[in-house]
Amino acid sequence: xxxxxxxxxxxxxxxxxxxxxxxxxxxxxxxxxxxxxxxxxxxxxxxxxxxxxxxxxxxxxxxxxxxxxxxxxxxxxxxxxxxxxxxxxxxxxxxxxxxxxxxxxxxxxxxxxxxxxxxxxxxxxxxxxxxxxxxxxxxxxxxxxxxxxxxxxxxxxxxxxxxxxxxxxxxxxxxxxxxxxxxxxxxxxxxxxxxxxxxxxxxxxxxxxxxxxxxxxxxxxxxxxxxxxxxxxxxxxxxxxxxxxxxxxxxxxxxxxxxxxxxxxxxxxxxxxxxxxxxxxxxxxxxxxxxxxxxxxxxxxxxxxxxxxxxxxxxxxxxxxxxxxxxxxxxxxxxxxxxxxxxxxxxxxxxxxxx
Amino acid sequence: xxxxxxxxxxxxxxxxxxxxxxxxxxxxxxxxxxxxxxxxxxxxxxxxxxxxxxxxxxxxxxxxxxxxxxxxxxxxxxxxxxxxxxxxxxxxxxxxxxxxxxxxxxxxxxxxxxxxxxxxxxxxxxxxxxxxxxxxxxxxxxxxxxxxxxxxxxxxxxxxxxxxxxxxxxxxxxxxxxxxxxxxxxxxxxxxxxxxxxxxxxxxxxxxxxxxxxxxxxxxxxxxxxxxxxxxxxxxxxxxxxxxxxxxxxxxxxxxxxxxxxxxxxxxxxxxxxxxxxxxxxxxxxxxxxxxxxxxxxxxxxxxxxxxxxxxxxxxxxxxxxxxxxxxxxxxxxxxxxxxxxxxxxxx
Numbered sequence: 001x002x003x004x005x006x007x008x009x010x011x012x013x014x015x016x017x018x019x020x021x022x023x024x025x026x027x028x029x030x031x032x033x034x035x036x037x038x039x040x041x042x043x044x045x046x047x048x049x050x051x052x053x054x055x056x057x058x059x060x061x062x063x064x065x066x067x068x069x070x071x072x073x074x075x076x077x078x079x080x081x082x083x084x085x086x087x088x089x090x091x092x093x094x095x096x097x098x099x100x101x102x103x104x105x106x107x108x109x110x111x112x113x114x115x116x117x118x119x120x121x122x123x124x125x126x127x128x129x130x131x132x133x134x135x136x137x138x139x140x141x142x143x144x145x146x147x148x149x150x151x152x153x154x155x156x157x158x159x160x161x162x163x164x165x166x167x168x169x170x171x172x173x174x175x176x177x178x179x180x181x182x183x184x185x186x187x188x189x190x191x192x193x194x195x196x197x198x199x200x201x202x203x204x205x206x207x208x209x210x211x212x213x214x215x216x217x218x219x220x221x222x223x224x225x226x227x228x229x230x231x232x233x234x235x236x237x238x239x240x241x242x243x244x245x246x247x248x249x250x251x252x253x254x255x256x257x258x259x260x261x262x263x264x265x266x267x268x269x270x271x272x273x274x275x276x277x278x279x280x281x282x283x284x285x286x287x288x289x290x291x292x293x294x295x296x297x298x299x300x301x302x303x304x305x306x307x308x309x310x311x312x313x314x315x316x317x318x319x320x321x322x323x324x325x326x327x328x329x330x331x332x333x334x335x336x337x338x339x340x341x342x343x344x345x346x347x348x349x350x351x352x353x354x355x
Numbered sequence: 356x357x358x359x360x361x362x363x364x365x366x367x368x369x370x371x372x373x374x375x376x377x378x379x380x381x382x383x384x385x386x387x388x389x390x391x392x393x394x395x396x397x398x399x400x401x402x403x404x405x406x407x408x409x410x411x412x413x414x415x416x417x418x419x420x421x422x423x424x425x426x427x428x429x430x431x432x433x434x435x436x437x438x439x440x441x442x443x444x445x446x447x448x449x450x451x452x453x454x455x456x457x458x459x460x461x462x463x464x465x466x467x468x469x470x471x472x473x474x475x476x477x478x479x480x481x482x483x484x485x486x487x488x489x490x491x492x493x494x495x496x497x498x499x500x501x502x503x504x505x506x507x508x509x510x511x512x513x514x515x516x517x518x519x520x521x522x523x524x525x526x527x528x529x530x531x532x533x534x535x536x537x538x539x540x541x542x543x544x545x546x547x548x549x550x551x552x553x554x555x556x557x558x559x560x561x562x563x564x565x566x567x568x569x570x571x572x573x574x575x576x577x578x579x580x581x582x583x584x585x586x587x588x589x590x591x592x593x594x595x596x597x598x599x600x601x602x603x604x605x606x607x608x609x610x611x612x613x614x615x616x617x618x619x620x621x622x623x624x625x626x627x628x629x630x631x632x633x634x635x636x637x638x639x640x641x642x643x644x645x646x647x648x649x650x651x652x653x654x655x656x657x658x659x660x661x662x663x664x665x666x667x668x669x670x671x672x673x674x675x676x677x678x679x680x681x682x683x684x685x686x687x688x689x690x691x692x693x694x695x696x697x698x699x700x701x702x703x
Binding site (some may be wrong): 245248 | 394440441442452453454455457458459460469470471472473474477478479480485486487488489493494495497498499500502503505512514519520521522526546570586588589590591595596598599669670674677690
């Protein structure tokens with residue numbers, strides 16, 4: 001666990017807003033290259049890393065998909081040296097005033113990261129606070145802003161990742177770099193394990209906006225099984241319903257139409273056998289993850305969704321428990337290592353066993 | 356030309372802004388102030404409320420007794436109840452901009468323990484929810500499961516000072532920039548004045564420290580040095596912004612009137628003349644609203660002629676305020692020139 005925070009912190013430090021994931025992709029490829037046999041970028045920019053199994057070819061493969069893109073903001077206009085904004089992904093405008101940000105400026109044919117902050121325009125009432133009432137202040141003269149920044153430039157949150165008491169980490173982008181870290185842990189674990197199946201670790205693009213990363217990667221890799229690793233709602237401030245899960249009590253196993261029931265049962269039995277804490281997360285219609293696109297890729301893929309609870313999702317102060325990330329990584333590795341060569345042929349629709 | 360702000364002055368302001376001193380617990384800033392004024396003041400004491408009162412004696416007989424005031428405290432939070440799982444209820448102290456609470460990191464207690472003001476994910480908000488404001492009562496300071504604080508701990512936004520070009524980004528520019536200014540003015544005190552520097556407490560919750568400080572000093576006149584809002588942003592409807600209060604970059608803001616004070620017209624005129632004679636840019640703060648320690652000082656004993664001079668800054672009482680180094684420089688230059696030329700005749 002000592003190495004997990006530095007890994008996660010390095011992953012959180014790199015921006016990667018939906019559609020502009022290249023920097024994150026480079027870093028993730030760097031982490032995965034020594035752990036896998038082959039790494040390349042998909043046509044939309046997703047990182048594909050293959051770790052070959054030991055069974056005779058043609059081997060079945062399992063796709064572990066964690067999206068690397070994050071929510072954020074985009075410059076929609078420039079007015080008197082202030083920037084106007086539009087959200088990329090689901091962003092609640094009411095949390096933005098007073099937020100430190102980084103503008104990834106591309107004006108002047110140069111790339112430049114400029115620190116700034118978000119403010120509500122004068123006279124804005126809390127009740128009507130939306131993107132029309134927000135601006136970004138770079139603290140620079142208007143002429144310099146006009147030169148440095150272009151409409152379409154991206155803006156990410158400037159919150160630094162911090163380790164808190166009780167193995168808790170807070171920062172922007174834990175959705176979904178926490179899962180990228182979990183997949184990395186899984187690959188590390190698999191280095192010393194023999195596994196029959198090929199494993200595709202994939203860091204997908206554009207989950208927060210279009211889902212096209214997972215859809216296209218699943219089409220290209222054509223896996224026998226697909227697992228989406230994502231974050232879910234942590235029990236915390238303002239979130240205490242049936243669909244929220246405590247931090248530090250393990251990952252959640254998705255259950256519902258997006259998930260092949262046999263995969264749920266397999267994961268559940270495995271967690272029990274490993275004495276690894278986890279919760280069942282009911283997903284009555286959509287999982288809201290890469291699992292949705294992967295399940296219906298090509299002729300269809302049996303799909304599972306494994307999630308890590310985080311508090312304050314889609315805010316600059318998301319919060320996760322390192323232990324949960326570690327457990328998710330271990331569970332994935334044990335699942336992969338335990339796949340029998342003919343597991344696909346044994347996938348059953350029978351409702352056997354307990355929930 | 357006025358002298359540029361030095362690296363040492365900026366470093367001091369950085370230390371002051373990064374310190375946490377919510378009204379009622381000004382310890383961190385008081386410690387810094389006591390250390391900084393020691394080389395320059397002839398007398399320093401801490402009064403019953405916690406004000407730091409520093410005196411630089413005049414070398415002449417029957418000098419003019421001039422009080423300079425800057426408040427040490429800042430707005431913030433107090434934890435008031437523990438709810439378990441690392442969550443704490445809190446109250447705001449002073450007029451925190453409550454639009455800025457959700458999703459911000461905070462420093463809690465003496466050790467600046469990192470926490471965040473959590474908020475329900477947007478995914479779990481209904482359309483109706485999103486049209487309402489996030490009421491401060493519904494928010495919690497979250498130290499994470501396993502995180503520990505005590506009800507009664509104070510907290511501030513967790514913001515580290517940084518300089519970007521000519522701009523300063525920091526919390527508590529209101530009024531650490533005044534505190535830093537007073538320290539420099541003490542250092543450069545002209546010998547003909549009895550200089551009475553009050554670094555006050557509890558300004559943000561009702562100008563409380565200034566009242567006893569002014570009583571103790573019994574000055575002939577007083578200047579409150581503070582930071583005032585610059586609401587000089589475009590309006591969302593594109594209309595002309597005519598209620599900007601002050602604008603960044605136009606120099607020190609001289610007050611003529613606010614909610615708590617009628618600034619003394621003789622002192623206002625003297626400051627304007629001083630600025631014009633020395634070619635120092637200044638602006639008149641738009642009258643109305645707001646208040647400074649001058650309001651409490653004015654009504655002390657038999658009355659004290661007062662004036663306020665503020666450094667303009669954007670985003671008052673929020674996690675990050677923005678001020679310009681140039682404005683600070685010109686504020687210092689104006690006050691320094693004013694002290695140099697200040698004579699009893701100004702009040703004649």
